Amino acid sequence: MTAALLACDWGTTNLRAWVLDGDGVVIEGRDFDLGVSRLRPGEAAERFRDQVRPGLRAEGLPAVLCGMIGSNLGWLTAGYLPCPAKIEDLAKGLVQADGAAWIVPGLRAEGMAGHADVMRGEETQLFGWLLADPARLRGRRIVCHPGTHAKWVVIEDGRIVAFTTFMTGELFAVLRQHSVLKTTAPADDESAFDAGLEAAGDGAFAARLFTARTRLVAGDADPASAAGYLSGLLIGGEVAAAPERAGWIAGEPVALVGDARLCRWYARALAARGVASDIHDGEQAAMAGLASIARQRGLL
Amino acid sequence: MTAALLACDWGTTNLRAWVLDGDGVVIEGRDFDLGVSRLRPGEAAERFRDQVRPGLRAEGLPAVLCGMIGSNLGWLTAGYLPCPAKIEDLAKGLVQADGAAWIVPGLRAEGMAGHADVMRGEETQLFGWLLADPARLRGRRIVCHPGTHAKWVVIEDGRIVAFTTFMTGELFAVLRQHSVLKTTAPADDESAFDAGLEAAGDGAFAARLFTARTRLVAGDADPASAAGYLSGLLIGGEVAAAPERAGWIAGEPVALVGDARLCRWYARALAARGVASDIHDGEQAAMAGLASIARQRGLL
Numbered sequence: 001m002t003a004a005l006l007a008c009d010w011g012t013t014n015l016r017a018w019v020l021d022g023d024g025v026v027i028e029g030r031d032f033d034l035g036v037s038r039l040r041p042g043e044a045a046e047r048f049r050d051q052v053r054p055g056l057r058a059e060g061l062p063a064v065l066c067g068m069i070g071s072n073l074g075w076l077t078a079g080y081l082p083c084p085a086k087i088e089d090l091a092k093g094l095v096q097a098d099g100a101a102w103i104v105p106g107l108r109a110e111g112m113a114g115h116a117d118v119m120r121g122e123e124t125q126l127f128g129w130l131l132a133d134p135a136r137l138r139g140r141r142i143v144c145h146p147g148t149h150a151k152w153v154v155i156e157d158g159r160i161v162a163f164t165t166f167m168t169g170e171l172f173a174v175l176r177q178h179s180v181l182k183t184t185a186p187a188d189d190e191s192a193f194d195a196g197l198e199a200a201g202d203g204a205f206a207a208r209l210f211t212a213r214t215r216l217v218a219g220d221a222d223p224a225s226a227a228g229y230l231s232g233l234l235i236g237g238e239v240a241a242a243p244e245r246a247g248w249i250a251g252e253p254v255a256l257v258g259d260a261r262l263c264r265w266y267a268r269a270l271a272a273r274g275v276a277s278d279i280h281d282g283e284q285a286a287m288a289g290l291a292s293i294a295r296q297r298g299l300l
Numbered sequence: 301m302t303a304a305l306l307a308c309d310w311g312t313t314n315l316r317a318w319v320l321d322g323d324g325v326v327i328e329g330r331d332f333d334l335g336v337s338r339l340r341p342g343e344a345a346e347r348f349r350d351q352v353r354p355g356l357r358a359e360g361l362p363a364v365l366c367g368m369i370g371s372n373l374g375w376l377t378a379g380y381l382p383c384p385a386k387i388e389d390l391a392k393g394l395v396q397a398d399g400a401a402w403i404v405p406g407l408r409a410e411g412m413a414g415h416a417d418v419m420r421g422e423e424t425q426l427f428g429w430l431l432a433d434p435a436r437l438r439g440r441r442i443v444c445h446p447g448t449h450a451k452w453v454v455i456e457d458g459r460i461v462a463f464t465t466f467m468t469g470e471l472f473a474v475l476r477q478h479s480v481l482k483t484t485a486p487a488d489d490e491s492a493f494d495a496g497l498e499a500a501g502d503g504a505f506a507a508r509l510f511t512a513r514t515r516l517v518a519g520d521a522d523p524a525s526a527a528g529y530l531s532g533l534l535i536g537g538e539v540a541a542a543p544e545r546a547g548w549i550a551g552e553p554v555a556l557v558g559d560a561r562l563c564r565w566y567a568r569a570l571a572a573r574g575v576a577s578d579i580h581d582g583e584q585a586a587m588a589g590l591a592s593i594a595r596q597r598g599l600l
Contacts, residue, residue, distance in 0.1 A: 108518075112507060113499030115514040149480075149510065165514075166506035170479055178474045179467075180449075199413030204541035205505035206466035206534070207412060210449065214415040214465075218408075234506070241504035 010069035024291035067121035091296035128289030189228030196232020324591035367421035428589030489528030496532020
């Protein structure tokens with residue numbers, strides 16, 4: 001196997017990099033603690049040259065990077081392409097960052113309240129997931145990408161046509177760390193999660209949230225269940241609202257693409273509403289998307 | 301004017317104390333930086349004796365205290381009385397804290413998700429507000445008490461019959477300080493508040509919230525407007541959801557009792573939905589409630 005491409009999913013909190021061979025097969029993969037939120041302005045290029053490339057013995061290889069590295073906090077701003085968009089649009093829209101590194105642009109779609117919704121990084125994973133099975137390139141798919149800012153995406157015939165962002169992961173993090181609901185309890189409590197799901201719904205969010213406090217004040221629940229309940233309440237609320245917002249048709253199954261552990265909680269929340277889903281690894285999808293984009297530009 | 305009663309609204313972040321004469325008229329009022337969240341276990345009694353009483357030259361006066369001082373974080377736990385409840389129930393339910401200090405119990409009502417909702421401190425203000433005009437003691441009243449944990453209350457013939465808590469103020473605080481929406485912009489921006497109101501609604505909260513980010517990413521709005529928009533989005537969402545949750549009948553006017561500045565933003569959000577409201581000072585209401593409770597127990 002000869003190293004042929006350096007593929008990077010460079011996000012807000014972490015950088016995941018892989019060296020791929022000419023067939024797009026992984027030779028080596030590595031995480032770097034270089035999320036763009038930790039970088040000083042102008043630091044990305046230097047870190048990429050002095051740390052990422054040597055760390056993977058990938059000096060001189062063509063590199064394709066997706067994620068927040070293409071934002072104003074990253075290396076350079078790679079812009080947002082409009083929807084509907086297909087992977088060929090991303091390949092054409094690559095922005096050259098240095099002699100051998102290209103950055104994938106993000107996507108924008110019609111959003112709520114008259115403002116464009118945006119994604120950056122997820123689009124590459126979504127197209128990589130689509131390419132893994134030719135059947136996915138035909139017809140309509142509803143995909144959810146859980147995370148700090150979860151994305152619900154409608155795909156038609158291989159094109160991303162619409163998406164909606166939910167700040168569910170971030171709400172969980174700030175409430176768990178900084179509010180009256182503060183807790184160090186573990187979040188992986190299935191029965192507490194299910195209790196949260198039951199209390200969730202589309203509407204009266206700030207009131208539903210208070211149940212995470214009253215169940216403890218009233219002595220109805222063990223404080224050790226606090227994080228699991230909050231997680232169920234928030235993911236349940238997202239799943240209750242997503243269909244209407246994301247142009248979902250009742251009964252359509254959902255593909256969950258992303259962190260497998262988090263996807264399993266979404267699958268549980270969907271199942272509680274009678275919706276079928278299946279889980280697909282986000283890293284595999286990112287690699288496949290980056291390899292395909294590189295190939296279309298003759299970089300692989 | 302002879303000092304006759306020491307009345308205290310002792311909350312999570314602040315202690316407001318007044319010396320009243322025999323007619324319930326204020327002789328002197330003072331704030332102490334002694335919110336129960338800052339107290340060590342057991343510290344309340346000592347602070348009350350060594351700091352509050354001397355600070356107001358109120359040694360030996362009978363004292364009535366309402367608010368979180370009656371919680372497990374305060375002086376002692378004064379419990380929660382069930383709804384429907386009238387002010388006579390609070391007076392009967394006073395819990396003696398020392399030789400001359402009594403604590404007002406809180407209230408509990410049927411809440412969401414099978415857990416009792418609770419209030420502590422607001423009930424005294426609400427009854428004080430009711431007593432200020434005998435007409436308010438007859439018929440049905442919808443009262444909103446804005447704050448960290450806003451309360452929407454249904455009052456019938458002088459009894460609190462139901463209420464619902466919304467964590468709107470706390471969501472605003474944690475998102476403004478700790479999330480990707482972090483901003484030091486001032487919140488008193490009317491046009492940004494109105495834009496937030498337009499984006500608000502009952503449902504898809506985590507998705508609506510992301511518009512507070514996308515409007516900046518898209519360059520549609522000035523970062524200086526970020527806090528005003530977030531405030532409108534959150535208060536607007538509360539006002540959209542409150543009627544259904546709080547047993548409100550469409551068209552009923554709302555009495556806003558509490559901090560006058562915050563009440564004005566709620567009035568603006570209600571007006572945008574065609575709902576009439578009027579604003580009543582929470583401090584006056586607290587004093588009146590405490591004086592009435594004291595009188596019923598022969599302490600004034």
